[in-house]
Amino acid sequence: MHPITRTILHRLGLGALTLFIVSIVIFVMVLLLPGDFAKAILGQSATPETVQAFQKEIGLDKPAYVRYGNWIAGAVQGDFGKSYTSRVGYTRTVAEIIMPRLANTLFLALMTAFIAVPLALALGILAALHRNSLFDRVVNAVTLSTISMPEFFMAYILMLFLAVKLRLFPGLASVDADTEFFTRIYKCVLPSLTLTLVIVAYMMRMTRAAIINLLASPYIEMARLKGISKARIILRHALPNAWAPIVNVIAFNLAYLIVGVVVVETVFTYPGIGQLMVDAVRTRDMPVVQACALIFAVTYIGLNLTADIISIATNPRLLHPR
Amino acid sequence: MNQWEELQQAAFAKRVSRRDFMRRATALGVSTALATGVLSRAGYAQEPKKGGSFKIGLGHGATTDSLDPATYPDQMTGTVGWGASGNSLTEMDAAGNIVGDLAESFEPSDDAKQWVFKLRKGVTFHNGKTVTPDDVVASIKHHMGPDSKSAAKSVVDTIEDVKADGDNIVFTLKGGNADFPFYASDYHLKTMPMKADGKVDWESGISTGPYAIEKFEPGIGAKLKRYDGFYGKAYFDDVEIKVIADVAARTNALTSGEIHFMDRCDLKTVNLLKKNRDVNVNIVTGYGHYIFVMNTQVAPFDNPDVRNALKNAIDRDEIAKKVFHGYASPGNDNPIAPSIQYATNPEPIHTFNPDAVKELLKKAGKEGLTVDLSVSDAAFTGAVDAGTLFKETAAKAGININVIQEAADSYWDAVWLKKPFCASYWNGRPTCDWMFTQAYAADAPWNDTFWKNPRFNELLVAARSETDSDKRAKMYAEMQQLVHDDGGLINIVFNNYVSANSKAVTHGDLLSNWDVDGMKICSRWWMA
Numbered sequence: 001m002h003p004i005t006r007t008i009l010h011r012l013g014l015g016a017l018t019l020f021i022v023s024i025v026i027f028v029m030v031l032l033l034p035g036d037f038a039k040a041i042l043g044q045s046a047t048p049e050t051v052q053a054f055q056k057e058i059g060l061d062k063p064a065y066v067r068y069g070n071w072i073a074g075a076v077q078g079d080f081g082k083s084y085t086s087r088v089g090y091t092r093t094v095a096e097i098i099m100p101r102l103a104n105t106l107f108l109a110l111m112t113a114f115i116a117v118p119l120a121l122a123l124g125i126l127a128a129l130h131r132n133s134l135f136d137r138v139v140n141a142v143t144l145s146t147i148s149m150p151e152f153f154m155a156y157i158l159m160l161f162l163a164v165k166l167r168l169f170p171g172l173a174s175v176d177a178d179t180e181f182f183t184r185i186y187k188c189v190l191p192s193l194t195l196t197l198v199i200v201a202y203m204m205r206m207t208r209a210a211i212i213n214l215l216a217s218p219y220i221e222m223a224r225l226k227g228i229s230k231a232r233i234i235l236r237h238a239l240p241n242a243w244a245p246i247v248n249v250i251a252f253n254l255a256y257l258i259v260g261v262v263v264v265e266t267v268f269t270y271p272g273i274g275q276l277m278v279d280a281v282r283t284r285d286m287p288v289v290q291a292c293a294l295i296f297a298v299t300y301i302g303l304n305l306t307a308d309i310i311s312i313a314t315n316p317r318l319l320h321p322r
Numbered sequence: 323m324n325q326w327e328e329l330q331q332a333a334f335a336k337r338v339s340r341r342d343f344m345r346r347a348t349a350l351g352v353s354t355a356l357a358t359g360v361l362s363r364a365g366y367a368q369e370p371k372k373g374g375s376f377k378i379g380l381g382h383g384a385t386t387d388s389l390d391p392a393t394y395p396d397q398m399t400g401t402v403g404w405g406a407s408g409n410s411l412t413e414m415d416a417a418g419n420i421v422g423d424l425a426e427s428f429e430p431s432d433d434a435k436q437w438v439f440k441l442r443k444g445v446t447f448h449n450g451k452t453v454t455p456d457d458v459v460a461s462i463k464h465h466m467g468p469d470s471k472s473a474a475k476s477v478v479d480t481i482e483d484v485k486a487d488g489d490n491i492v493f494t495l496k497g498g499n500a501d502f503p504f505y506a507s508d509y510h511l512k513t514m515p516m517k518a519d520g521k522v523d524w525e526s527g528i529s530t531g532p533y534a535i536e537k538f539e540p541g542i543g544a545k546l547k548r549y550d551g552f553y554g555k556a557y558f559d560d561v562e563i564k565v566i567a568d569v570a571a572r573t574n575a576l577t578s579g580e581i582h583f584m585d586r587c588d589l590k591t592v593n594l595l596k597k598n599r600d601v602n603v604n605i606v607t608g609y610g611h612y613i614f615v616m617n618t619q620v621a622p623f624d625n626p627d628v629r630n631a632l633k634n635a636i637d638r639d640e641i642a643k644k645v646f647h648g649y650a651s652p653g654n655d656n657p658i659a660p661s662i663q664y665a666t667n668p669e670p671i672h673t674f675n676p677d678a679v680k681e682l683l684k685k686a687g688k689e690g691l692t693v694d695l696s697v698s699d700a701a702f703t704g705a706v707d708a709g710t711l712f713k714e715t716a717a718k719a720g721i722n723i724n725v726i727q728e729a730a731d732s733y734w735d736a737v738w739l740k741k742p743f744c745a746s747y748w749n750g751r752p753t754c755d756w757m758f759t760q761a762y763a764a765d766a767p768w769n770d771t772f773w774k775n776p777r778f779n780e781l782l783v784a785a786r787s788e789t790d791s792d793k794r795a796k797m798y799a800e801m802q803q804l805v806h807d808d809g810g811l812i813n814i815v816f817n818n819y820v821s822a823n824s825k826a827v828t829h830g831d832l833l834s835n836w837d838v839d840g841m842k843i844c845s846r847w848w849m850a
Contacts, residue, residue: 266567
């Protein structure tokens with residue numbers, strides 16, 4: 001077997017194991033949450049009888065391991081069960097609640113990634129090329145300032161100037177399934193911009209550092225002595241060896257764009273999955289909470305796995321083993 | 323011209339009514355155009371006109387919401403599913419009176435044990451079908467029955483039987499209740515079409531109201547379109563209601579013109595919002611009140627003198643000012659809001675009075691009293707701060723209060739009705755009877771002061787079926803006095819509903835029974 005195939009299979013196995021452990025952790029954490037789900041769902045108007053009727057209906061009278069078994073068996077087949085808001089004759093599956101929200105989150109993440117990743121790579125490469133120049137310093141100062149500010153603060157600043165004062169972009173990113181593609185992009189400008197400002201610095205600095213590191217190595221010196229152009233040195237000789245750390249940090253930031261944007265979603269009232277999860281925790285809609293947590297775990301583990309595999313696959317030394 | 327300027331000043335200070343202003347302006351020879359211009363600048367309501375798209379942002383709403391009225395937890399579902407798109411048999415008006423809505427008229431008989439509601443003629447559902455008394459009966463029965471999980475269960479529990487009789491809907495109650503028409507105005511009791519199996523169709527959202535639901539996305543919002551077959555008034559062409567949980571986002575949406583109305587302003591910054599020339603801030607005193615409750619069955623609170631000492635050891639004005647930024651009215655240990663029929667303000671008014679506290683403690687033999695007070699912001703926002711201020715003033719009067727901050731998550735399970743002295747809140751109810759039955763009757767499950775006063779409970783039953791208004795007023799006055807003097811309630815403040823709207827829209831008097839103009843904002847407002 002090719003060593004790369006073996007490594008990949010090994011990583012996939014580890015990923016699946018991690019996911020299994022995470023699913024147990026999620027289930028146990030939800031069990032440990034204080035308060036009574038039925039009471040929280042029914043509100044202050046709950047009476048003992050209504051609470052009892054409700055608990056029976058959602059199967060809370062069964063032991064925990066049975067519920068875990070049912071849940072995980074369903075989840076593997078893509079069935080996350082019913083939301084606690086379902087009642088007799090009216091079913092709301094977790095999947096139908098989550099899917100539109102997940103689609104929104106992915107849209108925002110992709111839109112941001114399309115702006116942020118090329119921007120960060122370009123800035124990082126340019127900064128490495130013109131190390132210690134004025135350009136390098138300005139780029140560093142600006143991106144480090146934007147990453148140092150909490151994201152909600154960035155969001156409010158952008159909203160104040162671009163939405164309230166200049167009225168260029170809407171401050172409410174309220175989209176739904178019927179929103180047209182370009183309207184959607186227009187509405188997502190401010191949240192996307194906020195997220196871009198938050199993640200660019202990290203990726204940019206990593207790119208810059210990785211390339212600068214390599215530029216000092218003997219084989220680059222050799223290339224330079226051969227008289228190859230600067231651009232070619234970087235793109236052809238330095239970058240392939242720099243991919244590993246860069247891809248890792250990109251994957252990390254992409255994962256953040258999917259699982260960690262709840263603050264930005266709340267500020268711009270963007271109906272994404274982070275907001276859904278907070279909402280579900282607040283209203284104790286546990287099947288939704290569990291499903292969201294599992295999706296987050298899959299995203300995180302999946303993206304890290306991909307990053308690992310890419311960094312192995314692009315590493316010339318691993319690619320051509322002796 | 324001097325008089326004209328005076329009149330304008332009076333208008334800007336809202337010292338004259340719209341009608342008086344116009345009459346006097348005409349008498350002064352001012353043109354109508356000029357006069358109405360002044361009125362609109364002074365923020366007076368204009369004659370309603372039709373048209374426009376109304377957008378509102380509400381701080382409630384969750385993905386767990388559904389259109390089933392048995393589940394409506396708050397103003398979001400209430401505004402969409404009931405205020406804008408549905409109707410109950412009766413409704414409250416701005417003066418706090420109960421008037422017919424789907425019912426043309428209503429009559430009690432048999433000592434208010436039976437109520438007959440006459441259905442308005444020619445009312446249609448959004449699908450064009452005529453509303454029959456059977457639809458109304460099915461809609462009420464939707465909340466009844468032993469398996470009911472309805473939020474209105476406590477309301478319909480008073481009903482023995484409901485049936486259709488010709489054009490009428492006849493309610494037979496378990497006991498006489500002169501206030502039943504108020505119960506019938508509850509926002510969960512909206513009228514929906516009956517299906518062939520006798521159950522109601524709530525899933526479609528079809529009802530009788532001024533707007534038909536086009537789209538409802540739980541936790542995100544709703545879109546509605548005016549239903550031209552509606553029997554009452556409605557002005558906007560269409561309405562969009564958005565869930566904007568974050569108060570700063572809500573405020574930004576209002577100031578950037580993306581919404582016309584927001585509820586629950588941020589009290590810390592509302593003074594800045596008031597400076598915005600395009601925005602009006604509305605303040606309505608509702609029925610809701612923020613309270614501390616003492617378990618009157620447990621020492622030391624089983625001693626009325628101790629209870630009264632604590633009632634006199636709190637500085638409500640200070641709490642109203644510091645915790646609620648002035649957007650609250652100090653309470654007087656009476657759970658009945660001033661705008662409710664038969665409300666009184668029992669004497670002596672409870673204010674911070676250290677001398678009275680010391681005297682009462684001496685009388686009870688409890689000098690140097692130490693008590694534990696459980697608080698959490700789950701009870702109401704600001705409960706922890708209110709508890710801390712209470713501790714400070716009580717210390718001055720010789721009472722030592724340990725303020726214990728409880729976990730917010732399980733507050734209603736583990737603290738409320740369990741700990742002997744804790745913070746709580748009531749949304750309030752529109753009648754004395756409703757409020758007292760829910761929270762002060764000896765056997766009420768939510769009697770959070772565990773107060774069992776024989777005279778009070780005797781009066782409660784007697785007043786409920788009493789149809790003579792003067793006699794009822796006297797009974798309710800005595801009951802309010804009893805709660806004030808003997809009960810375990812410390813009513814800190816009545817809360818205010820603080821909302822804001824852009825001047826692109828305007829309105830008449832605001833309803834005080836619920837926030838968001840009694841949840842009927844969509845039909846009661848219009849474009850300026």
